[in-house]
Amino acid sequence: MSRAHAAPADDARAAHVDYLLQLADTSLVLGQRLGELLGHAPALEEDLGLANISLDLMGQARLLLTHAGTLEGRGRTEDQLAFLRTEREFRNLALAELPNGDFAQTIARQVLIDAYQLELYERLQQSSDGQLAAIAGKAVKETRYHLRFSGGWLVRLGDGTEESHRRAQRALDLLWPYTCEFFDEQPEDHALQRLGVAPPLTELEPHWSAAVDDILREATLVRPVKTPFRWYGRRGVHTEHLGHMLTDMQYMQRTYPGAEW
């Protein structure tokens, strides 16, 4: 059946499921990236910190995927959604899938997404989707800790040695263009906003900007300028990096479908 013939209620539900997948996938993919650092972080404390953040993100992703699967009504579980979707079916922000790079890059990526998720979850607590509001209520508290960790580190790197400052600025310049999709609204977003499911992204932007600017100022880093660059992970258009990550993340379920332990 083509989308043109689908009832409006079906369209709204599809957009709602898609929105939940966007939130879930950003947490899932970022959590997987942080998990790659397990046993490889520069110091034990950072190893623990990043692993704990990863665990929170995975927990949020599980709740969101389960909710998406239930709403979709096709019987897909969290595991099926996480391990059996292809690259183009992932809806995460492209920034989340970019490689860890050096520690500055890992931290800069984390700050940008933590600050975004904090604004988002804070507003999602008032979502008309009760389950989403409940998940956001838990996530907002966890995300606050994440931003304290990542923000604190960006300040130390930016306002640290010449070398750490140079690397932090380089990471910021590299990652900044990918934040363009954070606030770029699609027609589906407007439909969900009218239903009270999702907050307006334009309303988020000044708050996110102010929070990030505060950190950058303390870190003595320069906010990169806006560029015409556009990339839309939320629409399923990904960088070359996601596919490589999924071959690793999905290996077990692809090789041994339905394996449990």
Added chain:
Amino acid sequence: MVSTAPTLASAEATAWTALHAVADPEIPVLSVVDLGLVRFIKFDESGQIEVGLSPTYSGCPAMTVIRGAVIAALRAAGFSHPRVTELLAPPWTSDWLSAEGREKLRRYGIAPPAHAVDSPRSLWLQAPAVQCPVCASAATEELSRFGSTPCKALYRCKSCLEPFEYFKCI
């Protein structure tokens, strides 16, 4: 109806006693009741018990173990088909730790949580003043915001030099 009321009340008391004996797998000195995880105990019309559990962190890996332990404890206490319902809202907070639980934590060597921060805006507040669980000194410093589990941070006492864990406010 009048005759079943005392039976239900005593069944509920039995259930609470059973749950008081269910230890948290990560901090075995605390029971699931001390942690404030048990939100309600209910009985349906046929007398089957239902327990409402509130997970601590979204990704807490102990939740599966806790759920299993709660069901096993209730079965052992004579409830044939116990049900566990997970409650996301209102979100669990460290404020729900019982006074007894906080004291048990301190004796176990983990500093109990200070009061929860309720505003997501208060990002850059100073780390709370944490008392050393060993020597009770207030001269302590944060080593890392994250410890061996998501619910704990690493601290060190500047008086007795002992490193210790702090149960975070959330």
